[in-house]
Amino acid sequence: MQYIGITHDGAAWVAALADTRVHPLAPVQDFWADAAGWQVKSLALTAGGASLNRADVIEVPLVPPTARVICVGLNYRAHAAEGSFSVPEYPTLFGRWTASLSVGNVPAPVPAGEAGLDWEGEVAAYVGQRVESADEATAAEAVFGYSTFNDLTARRAQKLTAQWTLGKNGDFSGPLGPLVSRDEAGDLREGLHVRTRVNGTEVQNGNTRDMIFSVPAIIALISQTMTLHPGDVIATGTPEGVGYVRTPPWLLQPGDTVEVEIDTLGTLTTPVGGPSLRARA
Numbered sequence: 001m002q003y004i005g006i007t008h009d010g011a012a013w014v015a016a017l018a019d020t021r022v023h024p025l026a027p028v029q030d031f032w033a034d035a036a037g038w039q040v041k042s043l044a045l046t047a048g049g050a051s052l053n054r055a056d057v058i059e060v061p062l063v064p065p066t067a068r069v070i071c072v073g074l075n076y077r078a079h080a081a082e083g084s085f086s087v088p089e090y091p092t093l094f095g096r097w098t099a100s101l102s103v104g105n106v107p108a109p110v111p112a113g114e115a116g117l118d119w120e121g122e123v124a125a126y127v128g129q130r131v132e133s134a135d136e137a138t139a140a141e142a143v144f145g146y147s148t149f150n151d152l153t154a155r156r157a158q159k160l161t162a163q164w165t166l167g168k169n170g171d172f173s174g175p176l177g178p179l180v181s182r183d184e185a186g187d188l189r190e191g192l193h194v195r196t197r198v199n200g201t202e203v204q205n206g207n208t209r210d211m212i213f214s215v216p217a218i219i220a221l222i223s224q225t226m227t228l229h230p231g232d233v234i235a236t237g238t239p240e241g242v243g244y245v246r247t248p249p250w251l252l253q254p255g256d257t258v259e260v261e262i263d264t265l266g267t268l269t270t271p272v273g274g275p276s277l278r279a280r281a
Contacts, residue, residue, distance in 0.1 A: 001042055003145075003179040004054075005062030005103070014062045016042040017178055021051040028064050032231035035128045035144050039181060061101040061176055064231040069096035071151060071168065072218060075237025076210045082240045091213045091221060094164045096235070099281075102172040104268050108152050109277035111170055116251025117152045117272060120238035121196035121204050121260035123188060124149035125215045126179055131228040139219035142228070146185045148177035148260045148268035149235050150196075155244045155251070171281040176233075177260075177268040185264050189214055192263040194239050199256055206239020 002017040008024045014031035016023040023045045025031055031038050063069070073092035074080045080087055102108065110117050128144025151174065158167025186192065188208040196204035213221075218234055243250040252258055254274040261267040 001039060001046075001181045001184060003042075003062060003181075005060040007058040007060055012060050012062075014038070015052075015057075016046050017054065018046045018051075020054045021046075022054050022057055023049050023051045028062060028231075031062075032064050035230055059103045061098070061103060062179060063098055063101060063176070063233055065098055066229075067098055067231045067233060068226075068228070069098060069101065069174070069233045069235065070094075070222060071096055071235040072213065072237040073164070075212050076206055076239045077212055078206065078210055078240035079238055079242070080212070082242070082245050087212055091218050093222070094168060096174055097169055100169045100171065100174045102175040102270075104175055104177055104270065106172055106175065107271045107273035107277050108172045108175065109170070109273050109275055110252070110254060111154050111157070111278070112275040114154045114156050115249070116243075116253050117170070117173070118155050118243045118251055119196050119198065119203065119258050119260075120151035120153060120242060121194050121262070122149040122151055122238050123147075123192065123194065123208060123236045123262060123265070124176060125219075125234040125236060127219065127228045127232040127234070128230055130230065131219060131223045134220050134223045136214075136216040136220045139223065140216040142219060143182050143215060144230070145179045145181040146188070146265055147179045148262050148265050150175050150258065150260050150268060150270055151235055151238060152252070152270070171278045175268055175270045177266055180265050188236070192265070195261045196241065197259045197261070198250075198252065203243070203250075204239050204241035206241070208236075210239060211236065
């Protein structure tokens with residue numbers, strides 16, 4: 001099953017997606033309070049319940065405002081190598097605020113003072129149940145599903161200090177695609193291709209088999225320190241091919257279009273705009 005966030009009855013709702021039809025399920029907080037239950041109900045609703053045309057709805061992130069978005073840096077061996085980093089002993093974790101999240105086809109602005117934005121095509125994993133001090137087997141069962149994600153990065157801001165927070169939280173810099181349930185998405189350890197294109201030119205072509213730390217290992221580690229809750233998101237890292245390491249560097253400019261395509265998860269498209277678009281934030 002696939003899910004998107006929509007504006008419905010004046011609030012953010014989670015809806016089941018079936019081809020071009022959208023079936024509203026519940027307000028975002030209510031959905032994540034019983035994600036497994038709503039997955040069962042959505043099967044019946046998409047078979048005959050009331051629906052809307054996807055083209056007629058306003059899409060929004062289906063992540064609750066209380067969620068933690070935890071990103072993993074340098075989690076693909078080839079990406080660590082292209083940046084001259086050694087393979088880390090533990091996952092390099094940093095946070096995004098939910099306010100930075102967006103959805104497909106929403107323009108991402110290049111902040112003033114930046115030479116451009118860098119692309120980072122990724123798989124995002126969604127936590128579906130409370131996880132505390134879990135082992136990897138328990139952590140694996142806590143994953144509700146996955147989506148495409150683009151960790152658009154303001155490199156100048158990222159490199160101002162040793163902490164990456166500023167460069168990773170630009171307005172509308174975290175677009176998410178539709179959430180695909182775990183049973184439909186498949187096992188990342190068996191390998192999903194992660195491809196990124198800029199204006200039609202392929203710039204990243206990786207595979208989740210190259211991940212240094214698996215999703216269950218990441219969730220289990222995090223859960224030893226902080227309890228994870230339904231709706232929390234783990235951005236699992238990007239493969240090699242980012243723009244800042246190229247000679248000369250290649251960064252996204254206003255007017256560019258970047259696409260992230262991942263096996264079973266679909267294609268996420270993001271146009272790039274100028275600083276004036278930040279007025280929407």
